Amino acid sequence: MKTYLSVYLGSAVLAIIIIPIVIRVARQLNIVDTPDIRKVHSKPIPRIGGVAIFVSMMGLVIPVLLLPNIVGDSFRFIHSKIVVVLCAAGFIFFVGLVDDIRGLRVRTKLWAQLATAIIVCSAGIRIESIAITDWLILDFGWFSWPFTLFWIVGITNAINLSDGLDGLAAGISAVACGVIAILAICNNDVVMAVLMLALLGSLTGFLVFNFDPAKIFMGDSGSLFLGFTIASSSVLCATKTETVVGLALPILALGIPIFDTLFSILRRFIERRSLFTPDRSHFHHRLLALGLRQRQVVITAYFMTLLAVGLGMFMLITRDTQTVIVFVCILLLLVMAFNFVGSVRLREIIAGLRQKYTISNQKKQEIESFENIELYFQQAKIFDQWWQAVCFAADRMDFARSLLPLTNRDGTKRTLIWDNGHKNIRADKIVKMTVPIRDRRAGSSLELKVEVNINGSLESVGRRVALFTRLIHEHGVVSLSRSGIRSTCVAKGQLPSFPAAEVIEKRTFKVRFCKSL
Structure with a gap:
């Protein structure tokens, strides 16, 4: 327990020490996020806070994993998988940093995430089976590859998209880290517990400077690193538990980013826009449109996340069908919250899908008519x-x-x-x-x-x-x-x-x- 507390406090203090240096360097190099129509801040703010998160976490994790104690012994037993996760997360951090400094195309970042996720899966970090009940076990077989890839890439981008307000992505990610750390401790997975507590400490120190009004943003270097690390770690933790709770609790902790991303994709599909097109219909944008201030929106998101996780903890003491019922009910509560703020409307979705189907048929008929008419022009x-x-x-x-x-x-x-x-x-x-x-x-x-x-x-x-x-x-x-x-x-x-x-x-x-x- 002393090791856990030392890792958490050490990474938090290290982040608090590093961030002022990062802010100064970012301003000198003009690596700042300038306001535009999609942004809610009004002045340029340094956007490479991910550097502080990455350095403060790795600066504590690596020495602790090499100590000659129970943590070091556990690390040496599964060192290959942990090394793959840390190296892959480091590469994603580098991709995000390049994007913060020079800018990268969305497709380039997506391909980088997919390639890195494939490497993680190749190391044996896959969701191969989930025990729903004592008598119902889902064995994914070869489907574990696409399922795990979808999970890692999806969570990475979900957290990246949620980074729209001061402290929003960092706070939700901190809750997710805490949940995975609790699961790891319950399963005596000390290495994963150290990893998540170090990341939790880094986020705690970062929130001192990132909470409204923010002095620094995490940028893509931070959001992509957070998303990839949390996604990969949750998979590694879920493979140890082999129960639905191991994946269900992280899903609830990340419920807002996950549903926000899914509904955002659905909106773009219905409106026939590119999946990479930005908009102002995300969950936090809808709360702002209702008249809430930034801080109120972020606190509301924190409350919803903690409520979902708190209710989800009942899954640790329930069994079989009861666990599934608790999980589904909490998901429905989250969907109702999105419906309440206007991020998703069932009637609008149905009407939009019908319109899309009608337009698609019209377009097909128009093309067929064009091809028929062209024959007559050719004969003239x-x-x-x-x-x-x-x-x-x-x-x-x-x-x-x-x-x-x-x-x-x-x-x-x-x-x-x-x-x-x-x-x-x-x-x-x-x-x-x-x-x-x-x-x-x-x-x-x-x-x-x-x-x-x-x-x-x-x-x-x-x-x-x-x-x-x-x-x-x-x-x-x-x-x-x-x-x-x-x-x-x-x-x-x-x-x-x-x-x-x-x-x-x-x-x-x-x-x-x-x-x-």
Whole structure:
């Protein structure tokens, strides 16, 4: 017990000593986080606090593991796995530090996390089985690889995403470290207990400077290091317990970052945005939108985390089905909290999924229609056949009207017109635009005026217009045979037959007016 207390206090004191030095160096090197629209701070703040967390933890862990006592003896018994975890976490810290200083693409960091997680799994640190009850044991077999990789990479990024307010990620991570340390002590895993207590001490010292108002941020070097270390350590601890509690308690401790990440991914999926796109709909952002101040938001998150963990401790004294019921009930409470603050709404999710499905079907139909229409453009050899193809495209793409003013060689003018036959279309239900078309005559161009039915959404209009203009661009008038310049609409059998409607007089020329299919 003295060793545990010494490690915790030693790493906390070391962090408090190192952080002022890190702040000074960060300011001199201009490694600061500048405010922007997504940030809640108002002035530049040093962002390499992860250096202090990493150094203060490793500075205590490495000497203690080498001592000739029970801790050192236990370390020598399983030293290979611990060394892999520490080295892998060190590499992730370095990746985060490079990102803090120079900036890295999100995909680069993700690939680095995945590669490092594979190394950890290769060392035998995998979730191979979980005993749900005495009679129900989940044996993952080969699936232990993807499951463990998903857990490590997922938790790493969940903690990284939660680092949005002063003291938020550090406080939640500290609770997670405490939970894993308790599990390790209960299972006589002294090495893991020392590892987590050292990290807990580092976070305690860091929070002295990081709690609102923060003097330093942990940056990606800190959040990625924390996430990877906690995730890998929880897996290593869970393999010792082989019960659902070994993984369930860390899940509850990290419940806010985990659910925040899952709901964030779901929102981006429904809204058809990149998974790497930042937003302001995270849990802490929603609490701020409700009128809470930074400190109140962070304290609320601390309270929820401690409440979830406190209730989760009942799993240590329950058995079998009761343990699962306790775990599921606490998860439901967390989901209800997210629903209350507006981070997730069941009705909005269902409506969003339906809309996404509808848009996906519309897009598929529009592409299929485009491919069908393109065949008719490819068959057009003379101008009248080309105009019939334009009319066919306008009809299939739900246009309201198409007009093509023409000037003959003798200077007289005429206008080709097509409409869908519907009258009294409201002006706010159509989009008007002009499509330039290269003419066969040098230096001249035509202007095709089109009116497009909105029909649900402007996004659909944009797709249909893009496909239509692509057809006009790839199959323009200049590609037609010169022998067909003076031809009239007499071609048969090659293109769909558009019913002849009325004939409109434009000065001295008669123009075919195609209404609809």
